[in-house]
Amino acid sequence: MPMKPEKLYLPGAALAVAALILLLPTYYVGLLTLAGTNALVCLGLAFLLAAGQLSLGHAAFLGGGAYATAILARDYGVPPPLAIALAVAACAAAAYVIGRLTLRLRGHYLPLATLAWGIAAYVCLVAATDLTGGASGLSDIPPPRVFGLEFGTRGMGAAAWIAVGLAFIAYCRIYRGRMGRAARAIKASPTMAAAFGVDVAAAKTRIFVLSAALAALAGGLYAFYMSFLSPTSFSIGVSFNLLIMVVLGGCLHPLGPLLGVLAFTAIELAAQYLIANLLGIPGQMETMLFGLILIVALLRWPNGLLTWVRLKPPARPAAADEPEAAPHPVSAGRRLSVDAVHKRFGGLQALKDVTLDIPPGRITGLIGPNGAGKSTLFNVMTAVLPASGGRVALDGDALPARAHEVVRRGVARSFQHVQLVPELTVLDNVLIGGHIQGKAGLLSAALGLDRAEERRLAREARAALELVGLADQALRPAASLTLGSQRLVEVARALMARPGVLLLDEPAAGLRGPEKTVLVQLMRKLRDEQGMAVLLVEHDMELVMGCVDYLFVLNYGALLAQGERQEVQRNPAVVAAYLGAEA
Numbered sequence: 001m002p003m004k005p006e007k008l009y010l011p012g013a014a015l016a017v018a019a020l021i022l023l024l025p026t027y028y029v030g031l032l033t034l035a036g037t038n039a040l041v042c043l044g045l046a047f048l049l050a051a052g053q054l055s056l057g058h059a060a061f062l063g064g065g066a067y068a069t070a071i072l073a074r075d076y077g078v079p080p081p082l083a084i085a086l087a088v089a090a091c092a093a094a095a096y097v098i099g100r101l102t103l104r105l106r107g108h109y110l111p112l113a114t115l116a117w118g119i120a121a122y123v124c125l126v127a128a129t130d131l132t133g134g135a136s137g138l139s140d141i142p143p144p145r146v147f148g149l150e151f152g153t154r155g156m157g158a159a160a161w162i163a164v165g166l167a168f169i170a171y172c173r174i175y176r177g178r179m180g181r182a183a184r185a186i187k188a189s190p191t192m193a194a195a196f197g198v199d200v201a202a203a204k205t206r207i208f209v210l211s212a213a214l215a216a217l218a219g220g221l222y223a224f225y226m227s228f229l230s231p232t233s234f235s236i237g238v239s240f241n242l243l244i245m246v247v248l249g250g251c252l253h254p255l256g257p258l259l260g261v262l263a264f265t266a267i268e269l270a271a272q273y274l275i276a277n278l279l280g281i282p283g284q285m286e287t288m289l290f291g292l293i294l295i296v297a298l299l300r301w302p303n304g305l306l307t308w309v310r311l312k313p314p315a316r317p318a319a320a321d322e323p324e325a326a327p328h329p330v331s332a333g334r335r336l337s338v339d340a341v342h343k344r345f346g347g348l349q350a351l352k353d354v355t356l357d358i359p360p361g362r363i364t365g366l367i368g369p370n371g372a373g374k375s376t377l378f379n380v381m382t383a384v385l386p387a388s389g390g391r392v393a394l395d396g397d398a399l400p401a402r403a404h405e406v407v408r409r410g411v412a413r414s415f416q417h418v419q420l421v422p423e424l425t426v427l428d429n430v431l432i433g434g435h436i437q438g439k440a441g442l443l444s445a446a447l448g449l450d451r452a453e454e455r456r457l458a459r460e461a462r463a464a465l466e467l468v469g470l471a472d473q474a475l476r477p478a479a480s481l482t483l484g485s486q487r488l489v490e491v492a493r494a495l496m497a498r499p500g501v502l503l504l505d506e507p508a509a510g511l512r513g514p515e516k517t518v519l520v521q522l523m524r525k526l527r528d529e530q531g532m533a534v535l536l537v538e539h540d541m542e543l544v545m546g547c548v549d550y551l552f553v554l555n556y557g558a559l560l561a562q563g564e565r566q567e568v569q570r571n572p573a574v575v576a577a578y579l580g581a582e583a
């Protein structure tokens with residue numbers, strides 16, 4: 001069978017880099033080595049950005065890895081590979097502590113916190129004179145040797161790019177797998193990610209630790225290549241440059257950060273040559289020109305170079321993208337009970353003493369005018385919001401207070417406002433719903449041990465898509481679908497979690513006639529064949545009255561009425577409060 005051209009890219013790139021390291025003059029090999037260490041940091045930073053986290057202090061891990069490696073090798077005679085491994089472990093441990101402390105911060109507080117510890121680390125490097133040599137730097141780092149022969153510039157270049165190659169392969173595998181999807185779900189909406197079982201805090205910390213470990217590895221290689229370290233090489237300016245490289249390349253593909261590093265290095269070289277050699281202008285002019293190019297580039301191409309370098313997403317394990325669906329796995333229906341639930345937002349009482357019973361094998365409707373509290377009740381039931389009072393139970397047991405644990409008990413939901421990851425394919429979005437059906441973490445994905453799991457999940461996702469009539473759209477980007485189809489993808493994603501209780505928040509908004517028919521048939525099928533408990537919040541009264549078995553009516557946060565649909569339809573209080581116009 002002829003080899004696919006994609007399979008030749010990596011060996012081709014490896015050969016090209018090897019040839020450059022062997023043939024280029026030493027000065028350029030040195031630049032390539034530094035590009036390699038930068039590329040390692042940028043791969044980690046890109047993963048962090050893919051999960052919606054921004055670090056302005058990553059040079060601290062680069063510096064930490066470099067200094068720890070240098071001190072271990074120079075002062076304690078630790079062999080180079082062990083010195084690097086120990087430095088990486090130390091930085092990963094520090095990142096774990098920093099991550100636990102800072103990654104809970106949202107909005108601009110997180111970048112500010114990373115900026116603060118970046119500055120603090122720099123100050124420490126300067127102040128700890130006895131250990132680091134302070135502002136004068138740390139010299140005489142022994143060069144690594146193999147069989148008594150010094151590594152030299154070309155040897156260090158090869159070591160750096162072998163590390164980049166391995167890190168790139170690992171990142172591609174992680175990016176296309178369970179944790180890569182979780183990262184992008186967190187970026188799109190932490191609430192949605194948690195609703196499908198992603199422990200957001202733990203996932204963010206793991207990704208942060210991985211990115212710090214890559215930076216520390218880069219630092220270790222940098223220390224041996226330079227054989228001299230100065231704190232200025234790890235200042236905040238360096239953190240910014242690294243970030244610019246990632247943004248310049250783009251984060252929507254693992255190749256983006258590598259493109260960014262190479263483009264940054266090339267622009268820097270060109271700017272130096274143009275300004276200093278051709279125009280003869282000394283000083284910082286090249287930095288200004290460089291800044292200008294970057295501003296224009298980023299304004300013009302917000303996704304960096306990936307805006308116009310079109311790349312296919314990293315391939316999934318063989319056959320995982322093949323249109324092969326397994327029968328959709330069935331879970332037993334469960335009973336969800338809401339008992340005297342209250343919810344206050346400051347002075348606003350959004351839910352007052354609400355009690356509902358949502359038994360298995362029934363489609364239960366929940367209606368009410370705008371602002372009645374339906375979505376708030378959904379959020380309380382799925383632990384997205386804590387209740388101010390009352391109890392939510394599944395088969396009599398209180399549900400956990402953390403959203404990512406609720407779905408593991410068998411309660412899945414869709415959202416009133418569609419929460420898909422727009423740049424991911426429909427299939428990958430549905431696979432987010434299968435997070436709890438998988439186990440693969442960062443390490444097993446990096447080692448390629450998640451293949452069987454990915455294939456199984458992809459087959460299940462296809463089956464879920466077939467149920468909502470979108471099997472033929474599996475490989476399209478979610479953003480290219482109509483709003484109605486996106487809502488059906490949300491339903492398929494919820495089904496991927498194999499729930500016993502399915503909560504649908506306005507799933508018919510934006511759906512066309514045939515799509516509504518698919519939705520109603522699906523709800524009936526889930527009720528009749530799986531005994532699933534379905535709770536439907538919907539404003540489309542024709543659809544509600546056509547399919548629900550039992551109806552609750554909320555008004556101003558309190559239960560106004562409940563009963564069979566005809567009974568509710570005739571209830572004068574409901575007619576007055578809500579159905580008036582339709583009745």
Ligand SMILES: Nc1ncnc2c1ncn2[C@@H]1O[C@H](COP(=O)(O)OP(=O)(O)OP(=O)(O)O)[C@@H](O)[C@H]1O
Pocket residue numbers: 345348350368369370371372373374375376377416
């Ligand atoms: N996070 C919040 N903070 C403060 N008030 C909120 C919050 N979420 C909802 N509310 C308020 O709680 C009340 C109930 O809102 P909710 O969105 O649950 O109503 P709804 O029945 O889902 O309405 P709609 O049909 O328009 O979606 C509203 O008055 C709303 O403004």
